Amino acid sequence: IYRAAIFDLDGVIADTARLHLAAWQQLAEELKLPWPEDTEERLKGLERMASLEVILGEQGRKFSKKEKHSLASRKNKRYQALIRSLSPRDLLPGARELMDWLNKSEIPIALASASKNAPAVLHALGISNYFSFIADPEQSAPKPSADIFLAAAHGLQVEPDLCVAFEDACAGIAAIKAAEGMTAIGVGCKSALGSADYIVSSLEEFAPKDFFLSEIKAAAIR
């Protein structure tokens, strides 16, 4: 029986990937860069500067460190303008129901997102209150390092092997699997998330009572 739940944000709780993509695409157009077909999949879960390297590809060599930071901040300003339009309607299927269930069952929830904008996104989605702890991506090595998931477990004061964590990106699943016995739930398509312990196509498919509570307590809540 598990004691805590840890969520990735983008692609698990909310459909913000399309906003990241739109902001990156605009930058790629301005710089007249190609947009290979697998760009979307490659960007999943990558932190900002690593994402920029994917966008720049071979052209990356032409920019100084300072120029790269200014490109990344140009993209970020656009992303921040886009997230202002987010509302609870942008929650992915099953996210609110699952977090409601966990809150009602007194199972604490933490966030382990690579995004420095995560608190603003949670606020716009109206779900900040569900979270007992938000791990700071600036204090952790990027996924696939286990760091941010370990920080989330630590923040909740629950042992990693008693935590279930949800991810939509390959590097995120690798991070969970490296986190001292944590259990990984892949959210999305089977082919990309093969190394997860369980895979669901969306949070709607996840049955929390199979993981978190004895049947007796679960029945009482139902």
Ligand code: G16
């Ligand atoms: C998210 C997205 C990534 C994004 C990263 C950093 O990660 O999946 O596409 O590049 O955050 O975001 P920011 O530029 O806002 O700091 P996650 O971990 O929530 O999937």
Ligand code: MG
């Ligand atoms: Mg993600």
